[in-house]
Amino acid sequence: MIPRITIAQAGAHVGESVQIAGWLYNLRRSGKIAFPILRDGYGLMQCVAVKSALPEALFETIRNLTQESSIIVTGKIRADERAPGGFEMDVENLEVVQRVPESDPYPITPKDHGIEFLLEHRHLAIRGLRAHAILGIRHEVIKAVRDYFDSHGFTLVDTPIFTPAACEGTTTLFEVNYYEDNKAYLTQSGQLYNEATAMAFGKVYCFGPTFRAELSKTRRHLREFWMVEPEMAYATLEDVKRVAEEMLVFIVGRVLENRREELKRLERDVTRLEAIQAPFDRMTYDEAIEILHQKGSPIQWGDDFGGTDETLLTQDRQRPIMVDRFPASFKAFYFEPAADRPDVVLGVDVLAPEGYGEIVGGGQRIHDLDLLLQRIEQHKLPKEAFQWYIDLRKYGSVPHGGFGMGIERAVAWICGIEHIRETIAFPRTLYRWAP
RNA sequence: UCCUCAGUAGCUCAAUGGUAGAGCAUUCGGCUGUUAACCGAAGGGUUCCUGGUUCGAGUCCAGGCUGAGGAGCCA
Incomplete structure (x- = not known):
């Protein structure tokens, strides 16, 4: 059984396969590698999904994730200086709990917003x-x-x-x-x-x-x-x-x-x-x-x-x-x-x-x-x-x-x-x- | 209640009284180490509302609406 942890606990699980449940905070990708950033309320975890290491359908799913979709990620924790939090997770599996549709994307983008908009969407x-x-x-x-x-x-x-x-x-x-x-x-x-x-x-x-x-x-x-x-x-x-x-x-x-x-x-x-x-x-x-x-x-x-x-x-x-x-x-x-x-x-x-x-x-x-x-x-x-x-x-x-x-x-x-x-x-x- | 400022694309903002634009977001394409990634393309507009001035108004004027900042107020 793969343990479910929070991002705050990642440091104690280096080298282990664990599961983290959260939301997609941001996604950077290229043709054959993707970096979904996972948010779980305890921190941010940069995940790494490599095309050649995953089933094709799964990689496509990850590549096309939308901001704030709820996901449960399984993968191995690894210390890495390139990751914002010091640790990152090599994706082994990813379950989409609910996918935010492109037709109605998450309104709060990573760029600036005015105070009125933020209060309306508090x-x-x-x-x-x-x-x-x-x-x-x-x-x-x-x-x-x-x-x-x-x-x-x-x-x-x-x-x-x-x-x-x-x-x-x-x-x-x-x-x-x-x-x-x-x-x-x-x-x-x-x-x-x-x-x-x-x-x-x-x-x-x-x-x-x-x-x-x-x-x-x-x-x-x-x-x-x-x-x-x-x-x-x-x-x-x-x-x-x-x-x-x-x-x-x-x-x-x-x-x-x-x-x-x-x-x-x-x-x-x-x-x-x-x-x-x-x-x-x-x-x-x-x-x-x-x-x-x-x-x-x-x-x-x-x-x-x-x-x-x-x-x-x-x-x-x-x-x-x-x-x-x-x-x-x-x-x-x-x-x-x-x-x-x-x-x-x-x-x-x-x-x-x-x-x-x-x-x-x-x-x-x-x-x-x-x-x-x-x-x-x-x-x-x-x-x-x-x-x-x-x-x-x-x-x-x-x-x-x-x-x-x-x-x-x-x-x-x-x-x-x-x-x-x-x-x-x-x-x-x-x-x-x-x- | 009073004073000041603002309202343009989903968001943040440009636009001398003369063709309404950019970045982000979205869609499509490219990229094996990105750090609010990057590169190329596409779609996207009742310029808050009503009226006025003008050949012509996002722009000027009047009134209104909404929001923000502040004052007064704050056992």
């Missing part, structure tokens, strides 16, 4: 080497995030996707009919629920999709994206910053360890990633404003950073920046105010270098009942909907905090790619939600 474009590298790194990042939290005492407690009330205005929420005329909203964050589960487990995290109905149309925005959100009981802003820093160093290290090939494919400057070490630069919002003024930004104290401000702050830095102590005026209702400065809150944003902007946002939450009630009122939020959240401040309230990290922004930064839409298999952007 279900096929994900077969390409670039998408394969990016999505492989995405997988590594997610696995690293989970390994980090799992090995630091955090329990994964998933939070609901359907939520009952708008936390802050319905304009950025997707509304759905839950049943009859009862409305529910797709989650924007699991944080409030995390605050409840943290009181049950001590340290928790959730990881899932989040939905924002914003009319944002930039390289940093998706309408559906994935977010990991840890939350810790008995934690302060400093604890939150330390965990965020440690986690980011850990995931970048994992990608460098396990995904060199993919980074090379993306032409990522890995020295930029190797520089991601603790401690990150830390500054307050006040200090950030001062730096921005020196760099000519028109930003006023009390404004949130714009995209260009984030770029200005990070452009000459090797490491991420942690900015904390923001004006309470533009931050959410649940942030704990600074003890010495009631006009600023204990929130922190982590800005990635190279202009990738905010990848982490979080901070310390209000734990005092009266203050929370006051803030809910100030923000004109429906108190009834927050009753369960208010309860958390009645029954053993403690200082606590956490953060959220958008997976796609982190992956775009680590990959060094221009647009966040490439970091998810099927991106949902403002005007495109298919395929």
